[in-house]
Amino acid sequence: MKRLLTLSALCLVLAAPAARAADDPKDLTAQLDALDKRITRLEDSNAVEKLQKSYGYFVDKAQWTELSKLFAKDATLEIGGRGVFLGQDHVLDYMHGAFGTDGIKEGQIINHMQFQPIVDIDPDGVHAKQRMRAFVMSNGGWGLPMYENEYVKENGVWKIKLLHGPFTMYTSWDGWAKSATPNTRPESFGEPPDLPPTVVYLTYPSYYIVPFHYPNPVTGKPWRPGTQQAGAYASPSQVSLENPGPRKP
């Protein structure tokens, strides 16, 4: 009996690894959980892209109330050099202050085209970052904000958590060879921010490199800005296309 028992125990032990590999429900469940996570990340990536693209489509048609609802309640907004606005309500105040009431008007064109997304979902699955270019085609001319935004998933729904859009270049319809708005003109904006700008910089013909949220996709190494990047010129008053001012080393 004792031998029989030992034998049967041995059989069970031998059988166990084979069963685990093929169809042990516990092991399969773990594999399916891992697969589910990977599929969810792909779905999340699409959702975060869609969120920022619909932001662009709302700007096109001056749908400021709908746009503000893309933000989490405690979200922040910082555009150009106008400082930081805190909370969904102040996002709406900012938009109404900058553009007027809801709804596109006759003769108005403010297309906010959203291109070139780079989305990264955090391992926790509820936070994300996205770099995305905006290409502005408006009555005023051309514009290039560069977004580096953060997103949060609340109750299964992705929302904008932090919107930061420093300007690369703004020009009139004459084109950037002839005209440019060299700074972000914070004084041109009535609505006071809750916090000062997180970064002070100049736009084209100067330059500012908005930090990349991701490392180099090939080397895996992050790009780090040098000290010269946070505003390439000494004084905004010196800057024009004809007189770009002293270049810092």
Next chain:
Amino acid sequence: MMRKLAILAAALALATPAAAQDAAAVKARVEALRARVELLKDHDKIENLQAAYGFYFDKSLWSEVADLFADDGSFEYGQMGVYVGKAHIKRGLTLISKEGPEFGKLNNHMQLQSIIDVAPDGKTAKARFRGMMQLSRANEGGQWGDGVYENDYVKQNGVWKIARLHFYVDGVTDYDLGWTKSAIPLAGQSAAIPPDKPPTEVYRGYPGAYIPPYHYPHPVTGQPLNIPQPADSVLGRK
């Protein structure tokens, strides 16, 4: 010892139905995951289909463009009216330019900023695209144009096709003058190659203001985007 063996046997006997139950649950989960992967693949295929449309359109390859449509597919561009079926779509396209590339012609219709929603059953889909245009005809100078696509797609025998394409041309302007000085009106319905149906929505290009309806609900609130159209002094819309 016997008692222990009996317990072991009983445990094994009990384990079997539970294992069968687990197997059914695992199978159901695999099916659900497979369906989600299919929807992700469909999403990409529609993005590629619309990109292919744009690349053919750039060079006025009208046969290739028409072949992207389902047999009963429809095509609507600005205020030109609705063309139904591949043959008629191909004829209607010759109103935009003659077939094939030409010296001095630029017909770029970029397909950008996609918002794609595949139906849960994976058989149909809807998408919004941004249609930025760079245009020129020999000796006519360059133009910038802009618009929004709101399209329907259908999967037939495993292949995605365009079921209904609607390009809401927003406006076209002279390259040198720009939006503040130039607004080129949209073409109307042709008498030579009339459409099958008049435009589904009557609107005016820039400087008129019009909001192409959104096929998707608000991404955060989930509420439908029933946004009233802005006033238009020419069309008399208040």
